[in-house]
Amino acid sequence: MKGILGRKVGMTQIFTETGALVPVTVVEVQPNKVLQVKTADKDGYQALQLGVQDKRANLVNKPGTGHFKKAGSNPKRYVKEIRGMEGFEQGADITASDLFNAGQFVDVTGISKxxxxxxxxxxxxxxxxxxxxxxxxxxxxxxxxxxxxxxxxxxxxxxxxxHEKVTIQNLELVTIDANNNLMFIKGSIPGPKNAFVQIRENVKGKNPTEAATILTRNAKPTTEAAPVAEEQA
Known part of the structure; x- marks a missing residue:
């Protein structure tokens, strides 16, 4: 089971090269810090504890400060466990591109409005x-x-x-903007704007589809002003 933590930004629409309009939810997925690695031998189950978005140190008590310090991380505002996830060490950074690909189906969990x-x-x-x-x-x-x-x-x-925990299954991941740490998920997801969500691979086994080619808007070329001829005396 693969998963990552993100923050809902809002909804927009994008176009494919075939002209299809796709309504998407934009999720900001900053690099997740692995705060703790739980194993079946020590903890009784396999999981990774992830944290995202820094917060001020004075908002964390002493046990929490020690927990974050052990992972070599700043205090995180949103901390959750992803069960069945492995392959990363404590203190590692995980990005959306490390786990997911465009065209894949995901399950999104959040707190509803x-x-x-x-x-x-x-x-x-x-x-x-x-x-x-x-x-x-x-x-x-x-x-x-x-x-x-x-x-x-x-x-x-x-x-x-x-205001309860809601999971929406089998949402298509349209594209990933790795440069701006954004994921574009087709359809709506639980929660208001700026709410934290969990994005995990789908559990119902819906096969990925071919990633759609997104139509990007080209930057307008800059034209230099023609030099003004000097008036002849």
């Missing part, structure tokens, strides 16, 4: 009641079940909506 307190119709996709004036019941919760002076567990009711 928070919607606050929501009713059962919006939160659980319930049907509304009759919207005529005489019904008197439009967007209610519905039946509470048997009358036993309590609510059964798992009853779908109004409450907090969103």
């Amino acid at each position: 928070g919607k606050g307190f929501a009713g059962s119709i919006k939160r659980h996709n319930y049907h509304t009641g009759p919207m005529a004036h005489g019904s008197g019941y439009h967007r209610g919760v519905g039946s509470m079940g048997a009358i036993i002076n309590r609510i059964f567990k798992s009853k779908k009711m109004p409450g907090h909506m969103g």
Whole structure:
């Protein structure tokens, strides 16, 4: 299992040489630092602990400072483990180009946007009641079940909506901009702008496709101004 950590920048659109428009999400993937290597013999499972984006040293407690120092790294803002990943040593830097190729399918995990307190119709996709004036019941919760002076567990009711861990599978990685540490993933991914996400190889075994050739905009040539002839006396 290969994976890397990144930060969602926003959405845009790119064009292929065939003229197809592709909506993509731009993910900034700075080089990930390997903070810890976990093995089956010592820890009971195989994993790499990765960190991305530096933060101020005064925001880290002493145990955390020692942990980052052991890996020879600055304190990182986003730290996650990628299980089943191996092949890198502690303190190594991992880039998106080291793990992924254009045309590959990936799974993206993040924290979805928070919607606050929501009713059962919006939160659980319930049907509304009759919207005529005489019904008197439009967007209610519905039946509470048997009358036993309590609510059964798992009853779908109004409450907090969103801000939960969400994984979207089999998203196509359109292209990688190694110079600017950017990944362009087709479609939308969880979370608001500037949210951290995990990008891992897909687990459902969807085969990679042929990478599309992206249409790039050429820079306009600079034309020097013609010299002005001196006026003859």
